[in-house]
Amino acid sequence: MAYSPQVPRWSPSRTSVEELHHLSDQNVEEHADDLEMQRMRSGNRSRWGKLALFPFSGSFSVYARPVVAEETNDTSIFEEEVVVVEGMPHEKYENLADGMGHQHGAFLTWQDLWVMASDGRGRQLTILGGISGYAQPGEVLAIMGPSGCGKSTLLDTLAGRLQSNARQKGNILVNGRKQTLSFGTSAYVTQDDTLMTTMTVREAVHYSAQLQLPNTMTVAQKKERAEMTIREMGLRDAADTRIGGWVSKGISGGQKRRVSICMEILTRPKLLFLDEPTSGLNSAASYHVMSRIASLAQREGITVLTAIHQPSSEVFDLFHSLCLLSSGNTVYFGPANMTNEEIEDDHGDYEEGKTTASAAKATEILVKSYSSSTTCKEATQRIAFINEKGSGELIKRRSQASF
Numbered sequence: 001m002a003y004s005p006q007v008p009r010w011s012p013s014r015t016s017v018e019e020l021h022h023l024s025d026q027n028v029e030e031h032a033d034d035l036e037m038q039r040m041r042s043g044n045r046s047r048w049g050k051l052a053l054f055p056f057s058g059s060f061s062v063y064a065r066p067v068v069a070e071e072t073n074d075t076s077i078f079e080e081e082v083v084v085v086e087g088m089p090h091e092k093y094e095n096l097a098d099g100m101g102h103q104h105g106a107f108l109t110w111q112d113l114w115v116m117a118s119d120g121r122g123r124q125l126t127i128l129g130g131i132s133g134y135a136q137p138g139e140v141l142a143i144m145g146p147s148g149c150g151k152s153t154l155l156d157t158l159a160g161r162l163q164s165n166a167r168q169k170g171n172i173l174v175n176g177r178k179q180t181l182s183f184g185t186s187a188y189v190t191q192d193d194t195l196m197t198t199m200t201v202r203e204a205v206h207y208s209a210q211l212q213l214p215n216t217m218t219v220a221q222k223k224e225r226a227e228m229t230i231r232e233m234g235l236r237d238a239a240d241t242r243i244g245g246w247v248s249k250g251i252s253g254g255q256k257r258r259v260s261i262c263m264e265i266l267t268r269p270k271l272l273f274l275d276e277p278t279s280g281l282n283s284a285a286s287y288h289v290m291s292r293i294a295s296l297a298q299r300e301g302i303t304v305l306t307a308i309h310q311p312s313s314e315v316f317d318l319f320h321s322l323c324l325l326s327s328g329n330t331v332y333f334g335p336a337n338m339t340n341e342e343i344e345d346d347h348g349d350y351e352e353g354k355t356t357a358s359a360a361k362a363t364e365i366l367v368k369s370y371s372s373s374t375t376c377k378e379a380t381q382r383i384a385f386i387n388e389k390g391s392g393e394l395i396k397r398r399s400q401a402s403f
Ligand SMILES: Nc1ncnc2c1ncn2[C@@H]1O[C@H](COP(=O)(O)OP(=O)(O)OP(=O)(O)O)[C@@H](O)[C@H]1O
Pocket: 117, 118, 119, 125, 127, 145, 146, 147, 148, 149, 150, 151, 152, 153, 154, 163, 165, 166, 307
């Protein structure tokens, strides 16, 4: 009989919220992940209760929309139009019950969006085939689908970074308007971490803060912003560790991703685009990265759009909305917490598509059944609602935004 040694095994157990209440400050740092996980779980459950009212689930407080100062043609000044809903106890705001209040956010909509590119041999490829959707402040929209379905292209198009050989058609509106967002109002985190390997986390973030933040901020304020962002991304313990690279080992892959995100959120963007933020990470590190982003989005009212591959169920639970693409078409756009049964009810022909048709035919069936589904109608209504409210007769008050 083969000898099998009795190896003692340790398996992680989640700390209860009650236990966490009794931890000292130092220990809280160690258990930050547990706390974060539980807070997100319990917090999201109730938040998702509201989402059941989708698409008009508006129990929000304040909504301020960023606009480029069109009248002055001064795109360097980032201004906010502050719109307020009833009962907001803040003297800065006026009352307005518009049903879509949000904290200083950017509502992004895209309608009938097409992207075509030449394949280098004179032929035109359709990469996105007339898709529509929206993203809202404080929420994380996940863009999912098989490799090559157009996730990065959608992110690039929405972020205004489409390659020069590609053309786009359709409407992309921020708060109901076509506009160019000024520097610092949107941020894009690419798949690759391009970090200085010899710097420590703190040096890299501080350096980036000095370069990116406006001159209206003092050096001390910039340092404070950098420190705050390091804490927000859970990097305090690694702050004085070298980033490292192939030659010298430094921080972990997940920490590197968080440093990259840290650098992009220093300016407190209204819109955050993330291309595969968890690629190459294990499920725990992926959860750590995404939970930080989700709580930041919620707390700061940031509109987050992320392309993501095969998230774990814990990570998936952090998403508010899901945009599922196949061959450049939408096969689902709606709440991420919709159950499988509901989706299958909505997509009546799904089973038929799965069992009897080829992949292309199955996609066609899914696209058709999505476009005739109630979820699609609700999304279309929501887009119209956002655009109308965003550009309509709202009470406006302009104020210089503080970085
Ligand atoms: N500028 C371009 N010119 C030509 N073809 C392009 C261009 N951009 C994207 N494509 C093609 O469009 C399709 C979608 O690409 P995209 O990178 O958006 O997919 P993806 O879903 O993000 O894939 P992955 O998950 O593998 O990153 C691919 O077939 C790609 O080759």
